[in-house]
Amino acid sequence: MRYALVPDPHGPGGRLQPLDEEGAPLGPPEPAPRLAEAVAAVEAAHAPRWVWPTADTAYGPLLAALPVRLARCHDLRLTEALLLGREGRFGAPRSLGAAWSRLRGLPVPADLPEGALPDEDGLFAPDRLQLPPGTDQLEAVVAVHAEQLRRLAAVPDAEARARFRLLVAAESAGALLACEMAHDGLPWRTDVHDALLTELLGPRPAIPGTQPTKLAELALEVQRALGARPFNLDSHTQVIKAFADRGVQLSSTRSWELKSVDHPAAALMVRYKELSRLHAAHGWAWQAAWARGGRFRPEYVVGGVVTGRWASRGGGALQIPRTMRRAVVADPGWLLVVADAAQLEPRVLAALSGDAGLARTAAGGDLYAALAASAFQGDREKAKLGLLGAMYGQTGGGIGPLLSTLRRRYPAAMGYVEAAARTGEDGGVVSSRLGRVCPPPSADWLDLTEAPESGEAGGRSARARGRFTRNFVIQGSGADWALALLAALRRRLAALSSGGDRPHLVFFQHDEVVVHTPADLADAVAAAVADAAEEAAALVFGDTPVRFPLTTAVVDCYGDAK
DNA sequence: TCACCATGCGCC
DNA sequence: AAAGGGCGCATGGTGA
CATH class of the missing domain: 3.30.70.370 (Alpha-Beta Plaits)
Structure with missing residues (x-):
């Protein structure tokens, strides 16, 4: 059994409607003045699959008042996005209002920017769902849901259809879980966090926003080591100039480049950057x-x-x-x-490609060790670098011989990722195991200023897209x-x-x-x-x-x- | 002043 | 000759 659910725009109520497995109503809409209680009762009696516009608007706000966790749902927005991708309309608007408008032949509203709520109490408001004015929200949910079930049933090939339905169900389960995790929260000991920050950065600055003592000291040390006037260590240009003034040419301030520089200021600079990042990204401001x-x-x-x-x-x-x-x-x-x-990811590649040899290395605990034993004279690091390079489309960094070995020993696995790369280079789309479709080429991939290279199909951006689709099949199936x-x-x-x-x-x-x-x-x-x-x-x-x-x-x- | 881009680095 | 995928976030710098 399924149940459509829409919360009232304001207040604790909402409406429910029972549906059959094809999405057809089994009864009239049921007003629920206290939605959480009604939902809990239905869950206890039927454990239905709940159908709603989005879990974060329908389920999230319900959680505080809900005595149980719901078992299953069908998230119309997430499902719409998956279906659109499959139907060759990747990126088309996926709100309830957009889906409803497509169904009714009305102008399709663009999606609101992700996370941009109209206002605090407008969270559940129909306008967030982009429904045309005057549309009954529950009616739209029921109609769009039934249509999505028809579109799911229309996926050709029974196996692909079953997998895609699994994807829709799993994505919706993820939506339930995401709401619950946001509600429950990750245990976080503020006192331990404080102690850690104090140990690394010095005591919490009395005035928020000022630099902790250890950062300030490190900055002075860097400046002293360079014999430089005070400069802003957070500014790439000023850092590069300060080093250049001492005869050290940097092309960037990346830490790996600084680490290769033979100057006492470089190591200090690396340490400053590490601590500075910790402070900026996960310091006291973040905690608050x-x-x-x-x-x-x-x-x-x-x-x-x-x-x-x-x-x-x-x-x-x-x-x-x-x-x-x-x-x-x-x-x-x-x-x-x-x-x-x-x-x-390497296990995903082994399973996806059906490569018997790679599957053997993935039958036990340490895949890279098994790979090394069978193809790289026991050198685990080489095995790992080679396989990761194959999955990311890396060719440089002296990885060529490793890829040759892999191609010889695991032709099916390497053929799989290479086919995905070719599809991408040629402008095609690829899918994950369960049928999530990758975006088609966009303007990002079409650099018209790019000089065509002689004797080679496609240019730099085509190969970049090849690396993307090559990795998509692995990362997506993972x-x-x-x-x-x-x-x-x-x-x-x-x-x-x-x-x-x-x-x-x-x-x-x-x-x-x-x-x-x-x-x-x-x-x-x-x-x-x-x-x-x-x-x-x-x-x-x-x-x-x-x-x-x-x-x-x-x-x-x-x-x-x- | 604000919006946007580039840089760099945290995670997988 | 060289060529590594996907993100989010803070900061500085730029241009409207």
């Missing part, structure tokens, strides 16, 4: 903005990356420096289960697997409880999950993660000898995991 009340609450953007990876908005959730993970500490009586997929993992894990975690407390996912970063759990459930959670990983592999890749093992740690502190 994002990590108050013992929780870091980032906003995740499901499908925010074209490959299907998630993005985040505000707080740099997916770029927390490793050193800062020390501040992520489980609540008393709770633990963190940290699990990350070991060498996900994201498919991760979404399936999340959905499976979320379902398994919902079945666990200890004295009314439940484990919940608190962090997800491409191929890594963190579960915050009552301590006595930690082993059960670890087992659930392992089971979910296997389920994801079977769902996404079917019958494959490739294993997708996880490295799992049960810890008090995120910084202690691996």
Whole structure:
């Protein structure tokens, strides 16, 4: 059973309507003055698939008042985007209003900029959904949903259709989870974070915005070592000039270039940049903005990356420096289960391409070691560099011989990524395993000023797009697997409880999950993660000898995991 | 003054 | 000859 749900623009109410599996109404709209209660009752009775314009507008605001977590949903906006890509209309507006307008032959409104809310209390307002004035929101939800189900049924080839439906379901499960993680937050010990910052940067400046003492001292040391007048170390041009004045030519201030420079100021400069970045990106200002009340609450953007990876908005959730993970500490009586997929992308390549030889190296624990043993005389570093280079489209850096070896030993795997690259160079589109389609060539890829190179098809930008599509099939299919993992894990975690407390996912970063759990459930959670990983592999890749093992740690502190 | 771009670096 | 994918964010610098 399915249930359409729309919240009222203001207040705690909304409307529901039961639907059959084809999306046809099973009854009239049901007004719900207290939406959370009505939803909880329906969930208990039917556990339907909830259909709404977007999870962040319909589910997110409901969470505080909702006594249960909902099992399944169909997010119209995310599904619309997936369908549009598949139908060759990548990037067309995907709001409820846009989908409704296409259905009715009306002018299609452009999407609002991501994250731009009209105003605080306009969060659920119909205008955010871009519906034409006077349109009944519930009617639009029901109609667009039914149409999406028809479009899903129209995907040719039964296997591709089944996989694409899985993608739609997993993407929607991700939307539920993203709302829940934003609501629950990642445990963040402000005092530990403070101590860490103080240790590295000196005491917290009394006046916010002023430079911490250790940064100021380092700046002076750099200037002294260069015998320079005071200059702004945060300005590339001033730094390059200061070094040039001492006869050190820099083409940039990148740390790898500074590290290769033989001058005492260079090392100091590198240290300054490291600390300065920490201060700017994850210092006290960041803490005040994002990590108050013992929780870091980032906003995740499901499908925010074209490959299907998630993005985040505000707080740099997916770029927390490793050193800062020390501040992520489980609540008393709770633990963190940290699990990350070991060498996900090469395993994805092995499973996608069906390369029997590569699959053998991916049947056990350390893929790179197995690869090294069979093709690189045991040199693990070479094996890793070569395989990563093949997946990213790298050709320089002395990697040529490694690629030749791989091409000889693993022709199917290398052929797979090379075919994807050729498709991209020729202007075509490629898909992930579950059927997420990459964007077509855009103006970015068409550099008309580029000089055509003799005897070669396509120029620099064509090859750049080839590298993009080459990587898309891997990164996108890895994201498919991760979404399936999340959905499976979320379902398994919902079945666990200890004295009314439940484990919940608190962090997800491409191929890594963190579960915050009552301590006595930690082993059960670890087992659930392992089971979910296997389920994801079977769902996404079917019958494959490739294993997708996880490295799992049960810890008090995120910084202690691996 | 504001919007935008370039640089550089954190994560995968 | 050389040629590495995807992001978000802070800062300085530029031009309208």
